[in-house]
Amino acid sequence: MVVSRPQVFIGREEVARVVSRLAAEISKDYDGRQVLLLGVLKGCFVFMADLVRQIRGVSTEMEFVTLSSYEGAMVSSGSVRTVRGIRADIREKEVLVIEDIVDTGTTISYLLNYLKSQGPESVKLCALLDKPSRRQIPVEIDYLGCTVPDKFIVGYGLDAGEKFRHLPDICIWEGRE
Ligand code: IMP
């Protein structure tokens, strides 16, 4: 069986520029304040690691949540299943959610609605990628890296069936498992 290779779509140098820009925006907006950075696993792990190390002048805490709507498939199943919830008390905290990609919007709107119900001071969203052509639920992205076409994206933390997360570039994958 022939498996096609992921093709570079946004190279690592450009990704680094995008991440630096986002870190500068976040540093400016949260200057001198405290923020709880809430990463959505697993896809956020490379992006968040690069992003947080460039945030300056902000007091940070970090938490992670694992949500899944894909269940290993390449098309979103539409229902969100919380796998690992937030243990931290977010009441009166400024929360910044760090997400890899917003696709239909199902996953992130579920999380944002949950967070807003917990009485935080504020909730904002930072997403590396946005695939607006597939949106089903409107989502406001406060800090956005890049908009991508309706293609399957892998690399820089994003996977296809748990593969390709380690690739240093953001790639398009047309292949099949
Ligand atoms: P949504 O609920 O449809 O917005 O799906 C969002 C989640 O599905 C993201 O957080 C990703 O983990 C995953 N996802 C959506 N599109 C892609 C893609 O092109 N490549 C890899 N993962 C994706």
Ligand code: MG
């Ligand atoms: Mg994700």
